[in-house]
Amino acid sequence: MKLFFDSSVFYAKPADISFFAWEKVNTEALTPRGAGTSLGGQAIGEGAIVDFRHQNRILGYEEATGRVRVDPGVIQDDLNDFLRTYGRRFAPDTSTSNRATIGGMIGNNSCGMYSCHWGTTREHVHRIKAMLADGSMVWFEPLSAEQLATKCAQNDLEGQIYRMVLDILEQYGEAILDAYPHPSLIRRNTGYALDVLYRDYQPFNPQGKPFSLVP
Ligand SMILES: Cc1cc2nc3c(=O)[nH]c(=O)nc-3n(C[C@H](O)[C@H](O)[C@H](O)COP(=O)(O)OP(=O)(O)OC[C@H]3O[C@@H](n4cnc5c(N)ncnc54)[C@H](O)[C@@H]3O)c2cc1C
Structure with a gap:
């Protein structure tokens, strides 16, 4: 008996459809996926693949600041059509802009030909809601x-992340600057932008931008 109409775009009949129990979500790895166009298999992982392409609403635009709020599955070209x-x-200006999603661009710090002049994704993300x-x-x-001191004092995973990042930067900031690629090499998405945090952000650079884990 046929129970489901397969409307997926994967051209493969699902053998089974399962629903995650919350305990499973807590114990199994989840790999988020946008368009899956990463060149190094970044959107492939163990556990479940979470496909964000259908979470694709443009939620609001603030003309005064030029900030737009989007779901992670919004495609770059669709966002630019809206912003036009x-x-x-x-x-x-990623060359896969007709399918690359904003979530995937953030995950990869996506760039493009003109990013040398206009900046990479990380320079254009103000804030992120994350799980x-x-x-x-x-x-x-x-x-x-x-606010940073309050975050560090939190007795939860978020507080632990802030404490750990600050601790790494306090101990190894100079070594990170020595070992990371030269700042002129902006197209890189390996590891975290610890060098950027140490060089350009408070409290390590007192004249720098307010501390943020977005980059
Ligand atoms: C022919 C070709 C040309 C390319 N040209 C460029 C280029 O010019 N510039 C460039 O920078 N890149 C380029 N790329 C690489 C890639 O297309 C881009 O980095 C693109 O922006 C990735 O978007 P995506 O939606 O496919 O992300 P995915 O590949 O789906 O995901 C990328 C990463 O982000 C994570 N991720 C995705 N969604 C979320 C989410 N909601 N929450 C948390 N994490 C998430 C994934 O787990 C993964 O680690 C190219 C790739 C190809 C195949």
Whole structure:
């Protein structure tokens, strides 16, 4: 008996359809996936693949700041079609823009030919709502010194992440600057931008931008 109409775009009949129990989500690896166009298999992993392409709403645009709020599955070209009305575009011009999603671009710090001039994805993301490995939802965004101290004092996974990053930068900041690629090499997505945090952000650079885990 046929129970389901297969409307997937994968051209393969699912052998089974399963629903995750929350305990499974907590114990199994989840790999987020946008368009899956990464060149190094970044969207392939163990456990379940979470396909974000259908979470693709453009949620709001703020003309005063030029900031737009989107779901992670929004495709770059669709975002630029929307922004064209306001005479704007999302700066990084990835060549896979007709399918690459904003979530995938953030995951890869995607660039493009003109990103040497206009900047990479990380320079154009103001804040991110994210789910941590324990299932908690957090916002990553620029923080004042007081807000950063409050985050560090939290007795949860989010607090642990802030403490760990600051600790690494305090201990190894100079060594990181020595060992990471030269700042002029902006197209890189391996590891985390610890060098950028140490060089360009407070408290390590007192004249720098407010601390943020977005980059
Ligand atoms: C022919 C070709 C040309 C390319 N040209 C360029 C180029 O000019 N510039 C460039 O930078 N790259 C380029 N790429 C690489 C790639 O297309 C881009 O990096 C693209 O932006 C990735 O988007 P995606 O939606 O396919 O991401 P995916 O491959 O689906 O995911 C990328 C990463 O982000 C993570 N991720 C995805 N969605 C989420 C989410 N919602 N939450 C958390 N993590 C998430 C994934 O786990 C993965 O680690 C090219 C690739 C190809 C095949």
